[in-house]
Amino acid sequence: MIRSAFVVAGLLVGLTAVLAQSDPIAERKTAMKAVGAATGLGAKFAKGEEAYDAAKAQGIFKVYIDSAKKMPALFPATSKTGGETTAAPKIWDDAAGFKAAFVKFEADATAAAAATTDLASFRTAFGNVTRNCGSCHEVYRIKR
C-alpha cells in the first residue's frame, strides 16, 4: 500500500515536471524576463543610478550565460504559435543561425564577466554584450 502510494507520488512528481516542461513558451518568457531584469540592474550601475556591486555585476553575466544555454531548447517546433509568443518563424527557418546567436551571446557574456574588474570596465563589457539583444531580436522576433 505504502509502496504504491510512493509510486503514485513519484509518478505525480514526474508528471508535474513533464507538464512544466511542456510549456516552453511560458518558460522562455520567464527566462527572457530574467535577462531583462538583469539588464535593468546593469543599466542602473552603468548610469550611476545604483551603487556598483561587483558580485551583482557578475550575477548579471551569469544570468545571461545560463539563459543562453537554456534558451535554444525552449523553441521546439510545437511552440511556433500560441501564448502570445512573439517568436518569428525565422527561428525555425534558420535554426542554425538562431542557435549560433545564443552561442555568441554566451561567449560574449563569458568574456564580459572576465573583463569586468570595476565599474568602468563593467560599462564597456556590459555595452558589448547587450548589443546581442537588438541584433537577435531584429531577426528572430516579430513586432508586438
Next chain:
Amino acid sequence: MRRLMVTFVLFVVLGLGGFLVLTDPRVVSPSPQIGALDAPDVENGKLLFAAGGCSSCHARPGQDDKLNLGGGLALGSPFGTFHAPNISPHTRDGIGAWGVKDFVDAMAAGVSPSGQHYYPAFPYTSYRLMPPKALADLLAYIRTLAAVEGRAPAHELPFPFNIRRVVGGWKLLFFDATPFRPDPAKSEEWNRGAYLVNGPGHCAECHSSRNGLGAIAQATRFAGGPDPEGKGWVPNITQAESGLAKWSKGEIAELLKSGFTPDYDSVGGTMAAVVRNTAQLSDADRLAMAEYLKSLPAVQGPPRPAKAGS
C-alpha cells in the same frame, strides 16, 4: 441610337482625358530657392540620413555595409512587393546623375526625374516636410558614399497598381504637399521633435494603420495597428494606456538610443534597425522627439485580435 454612341464615346474620351490631366506627375516645383541655396552642409546631411533611416530600406540586403545603397530589399504590402531602388551615387544605376531639383522633386513631391510618380512605399508623404536646403544637404551626403553598380529588381505589382499614373489619383486624394510649419505656440524643442518625427523620421508610416487604398488613417495616426509586412503588431505610440502613457520622456529617448524599453526588453523586428539609426542622433534630438511624442493625445488604434501582450 447613333447619338447614344456618340455621347458614350464622348464620355469615355472625357473620362480618359480627365484621368490623364488629374494624374499628371508634372511637378509644381516647390523651389525657386533651389538655385540660390547655400553650399550644402554634409554633416547635417549625414544626420538626416540617419534620422530618415535611408539605409534601412536602401542598403543592399545580404551584406553588412549599411552604406552600400545598392538597394533591392523587398517590402511586402497588400498591393504587391516593392523593391527599394539603388540610391547610391552611381550615375547609371543610382542617383549619381541627379541634380538638387531632381532630388527635391523625388523627396518632396514623389516624382522621378523622368516625370513618373513614385509609389508611396517610398515615404515622400513624410519626407516632404524637409525644406529644400535640408534635402540638398542630404543629397550632398549621399554623394560622398560609394557608387554601387546594379539595379534592384522591378516591383511585383498586379494590375491596376502596376500603372504609375494611378498613383496620381492617390495623391489627389491623400497627398498633402505642404512643407513643415513650426507651431509658434510650442517650444523650440517640441517643434524640432515634431519635425524629426513627422518628417525625416517618418514614424507614422509604420506606427499607423492604413485605409483600403493604403493611405494612413489620420484619425488613428501613431496609434499602431497590424504590421502591413506580415506577422505581428506595430505598437501604439500615442499617449493611450496601451501606448506610451506610462513612459517618461527620458524613457522614450532611451529606447531611441539603446533599444531598451523601461522594463529592459529590447525592441526587435524592423525597430531594431530604426534604433541603429536614431542612436546616431544627438541626445537633444532624441529628447526632442520624445517631447513631441509625449504631447500626442491618447488615441485608440484598431483592436488587437488577441488580448494585449505584456
